[in-house]
Amino acid sequence: MIIGIVGSGAMGNGIAQVAATSGHQVIVYDNNAAALEKAKAGTLMNLNKLQEKGKLADAQAVFQQYRYTDELSGLKDCGLVIEAIIENLEIKKKVFAELESIVEDNCILASNTSSLSIASIAASVQKSERVIGIHFFNPAPLMALVEIIPAIQTREGLAGEIRDLMLQWKKAPVLTKDTPGFIVNRVARPFYGEAIKMMEEGLATKEDIDVALTSYGGFKMGPFTLTDYIGHDVNYVVTETVFQSFFYDPRYRPSFSQKRLLEAGWLGRKSGKGFYNYENEGPVLTSGLEENKQKEIVERILFLLINEAVEALYLNIATAADLDLAMTKGVNYPKGLLAWCDELGADYVLAGMDALYNKYHDDRYRASAMLRKYGTEKKKFFN
Ligand SMILES: NC(=O)c1ccc[n+]([C@@H]2O[C@H](COP(=O)([O-])OP(=O)(O)OC[C@H]3O[C@@H](n4cnc5c(N)ncnc54)[C@H](O)[C@@H]3O)[C@@H](O)[C@H]2O)c1
Numbered sequence: 001m002i003i004g005i006v007g008s009g010a011m012g013n014g015i016a017q018v019a020a021t022s023g024h025q026v027i028v029y030d031n032n033a034a035a036l037e038k039a040k041a042g043t044l045m046n047l048n049k050l051q052e053k054g055k056l057a058d059a060q061a062v063f064q065q066y067r068y069t070d071e072l073s074g075l076k077d078c079g080l081v082i083e084a085i086i087e088n089l090e091i092k093k094k095v096f097a098e099l100e101s102i103v104e105d106n107c108i109l110a111s112n113t114s115s116l117s118i119a120s121i122a123a124s125v126q127k128s129e130r131v132i133g134i135h136f137f138n139p140a141p142l143m144a145l146v147e148i149i150p151a152i153q154t155r156e157g158l159a160g161e162i163r164d165l166m167l168q169w170k171k172a173p174v175l176t177k178d179t180p181g182f183i184v185n186r187v188a189r190p191f192y193g194e195a196i197k198m199m200e201e202g203l204a205t206k207e208d209i210d211v212a213l214t215s216y217g218g219f220k221m222g223p224f225t226l227t228d229y230i231g232h233d234v235n236y237v238v239t240e241t242v243f244q245s246f247f248y249d250p251r252y253r254p255s256f257s258q259k260r261l262l263e264a265g266w267l268g269r270k271s272g273k274g275f276y277n278y279e280n281e282g283p284v285l286t287s288g289l290e291e292n293k294q295k296e297i298v299e300r301i302l303f304l305l306i307n308e309a310v311e312a313l314y315l316n317i318a319t320a321a322d323l324d325l326a327m328t329k330g331v332n333y334p335k336g337l338l339a340w341c342d343e344l345g346a347d348y349v350l351a352g353m354d355a356l357y358n359k360y361h362d363d364r365y366r367a368s369a370m371l372r373k374y375g376t377e378k379k380k381f382f383n
Pocket residue numbers: 006007008009010011012029030031032035083084085086087088091095112113114115135136137138
């Protein structure tokens with residue numbers, strides 16, 4: 001099967017590399033000639049690097065599987081087209097409608113969108129049953145997780161076919177419902193939001209919180225370091241989009257601290273300044289917090305994260321196994337959140353959520369009905 005890629009930016013290029021190194025012919029389309037040239041040069045460099053490291057036998061042979069085009073009609077023979085252009089619904093819809101007039105009837109049309117509903121993209125074509133979400137993580141060649149998102153229009157069986165293909169591409173696919181943020185960008189929200197809220201309340205400094213999450217919590221990066229790394233233009237916008245898409249549920253309420261960073265142009269590492277200053281050496285994080293205080297910080301974030309995962313399970317967004325796989329493979333959490341809940345005890349997590357609710361009387365801290373049931377009955381998610 002020939003794989004078509006629409007958009008040769010960071011994601012499109014990465015996905016093309018995954019497909020090509022899995023043996024497919026790949027056709028990359030972009031409407032910007034300069035972007036295509038950059039993609040071509042970048043791809044050749046990446047493939048050569050892989051060969052030098054001994055991870056690829058013949059970079060040139062893989063590069064021969066690529067074709068580049070600045071005309072959408074170049075994708076007419078593809079069996080699967082994955083779109084990775086700008087995150088704008090109207091533009092995506094236009095591209096999908098045009099694509100459908102070019103490709104064969106049985107060509108699968110997929111979007112790599114992070115935040116738009118697949119149903120709304122599928123509505124732009126006649127045969128909407130052929131449309132599905134295939135959400136890769138950045139950088140696509142390195143990150144194993146792929147969220148597969150059938151829309152309500154998607155034909156039965158297509159998600160399974162894409163799952164098999166992703167397994168052939170040596171990815172870790174999970175199946176999720178077409179709801180805002182899918183799994184990872186929904187369940188991970190408290191990691192950022194609750195950290196910022198604790199800082200705003202003066203409960204701890206950003207350094208204290210970052211150090212607690214890495215040293216006591218075992219996370220690879222603390223929330224302030226991580227959002228500076230992701231960029232506040234991306235991270236804040238995802239938070240705001242998820243908040244709006246969930247009809248302003250206070251669980252996802254964004255913060256003014258982060259919004260001001262964005263407004264000031266302090267986008268994080270890439271702009272030299274964010275929560276921390278990167279103009280010279282970058283920050284050296286130190287904290288004198290005692291272990292019990294670190295535990296309190298980590299648990300507050302963890303209770304909310306677990307509550308998100310449990311609520312997603314309760315609403316059948318994904319299976320327990322897929323929810324845990326998504327958070328370990330998509331954002332490198334040290335443990336799956338449901339397994340973590342089993343370890344702590346659902347009754348303990350429930351008591352933590354209820355204590356927060358009693359303190360704030362804010363719906364942000366409402367425990368999931370499923371957490372309440374599991375906590376009360378001392379049940380586990382895995383045997
Ligand atoms: N960057 C991430 O971390 C990430 C992760 C997962 C998913 N995504 C999603 O992937 C998509 C692409 O993101 P990105 O970071 O690769 O963006 P990017 O800005 O790096 O690349 C987008 C590319 O699309 C091209 N493009 C724009 N409009 C086009 C059109 N109408 N026709 C053809 N080409 C067009 C641009 O020239 C550019 O080369 C978005 O939907 C984004 O939400 C991004």
